[in-house]
Amino acid sequence: MKKYIITGLAAILAATSGAFAGETSYKKTVIPMEEPCVFRDQEFQLDLFGQGAFYDTGRPGWGGGLGLNYFFTRYIGIGVEQGVFGRNDRGSSSYTEWNTLGNLYLRYPICSWNLAPYVMVGGGAFYGEGQPGRGAGVVGGGLEYRFTDNIGAFWDGRYVYSSESPYSAALSRVGLRFAF
Numbered sequence: 001m002k003k004y005i006i007t008g009l010a011a012i013l014a015a016t017s018g019a020f021a022g023e024t025s026y027k028k029t030v031i032p033m034e035e036p037c038v039f040r041d042q043e044f045q046l047d048l049f050g051q052g053a054f055y056d057t058g059r060p061g062w063g064g065g066l067g068l069n070y071f072f073t074r075y076i077g078i079g080v081e082q083g084v085f086g087r088n089d090r091g092s093s094s095y096t097e098w099n100t101l102g103n104l105y106l107r108y109p110i111c112s113w114n115l116a117p118y119v120m121v122g123g124g125a126f127y128g129e130g131q132p133g134r135g136a137g138v139v140g141g142g143l144e145y146r147f148t149d150n151i152g153a154f155w156d157g158r159y160v161y162s163s164e165s166p167y168s169a170a171l172s173r174v175g176l177r178f179a180f
Helices: 002-020
Strands: 043-055 061-071 076-088 094-107 115-128 131-146 151-161 168-179
Touching: 043 076, 043 151, 061 094, 094 131, 115 151, 131 168
Parallel strands: none
Antiparallel strands: 043 061, 043 168, 061 076, 076 094, 094 115, 115 131, 131 151, 151 168
16 A cells, blocks of 8 residues: 555656646747848949039039949949030030039938938039030039839939139039939
8 A cells, every 4th residue: 555655646746747847938039120222232323314503603504414323332332424514604605514523422221211311522524615624523412212123313412613714513413313
């Protein structure tokens, strides 16, 4: 009888020992996905734009141009652009002026809005019919809005400064941007 009591107590102890061992819990860890962004690293861009130049002397010029940009990261890029515009100088004389500019871009994408404000600094040359070429520095900023991953619209304003006549101008561009 003693044998049965000891065996019974051992069985009850073995059966109930798991109840006192503690809880087993599984914790589910949720890793949030990164929000998709239409502004990518290592991105080529083609710009088609209209532009206006408003000089501190003389009349404004109107035209357009092409640009090619490359962004190393989502935030830093370089670009080169070629623009042309017609300009009436005082009186009836009119001429065509070209500009070739290189820029460094710093942008801050707001991915949830598909919007990227940016600033730029650069330099280049302005030259035209019967006009000597002149070097210029550029500083400005703008906004880009992406309709899709590859197509967007942009606007930027710049201050172009030069030590040669015509000395300085406000240059504004508006256009389409194609990203690859």
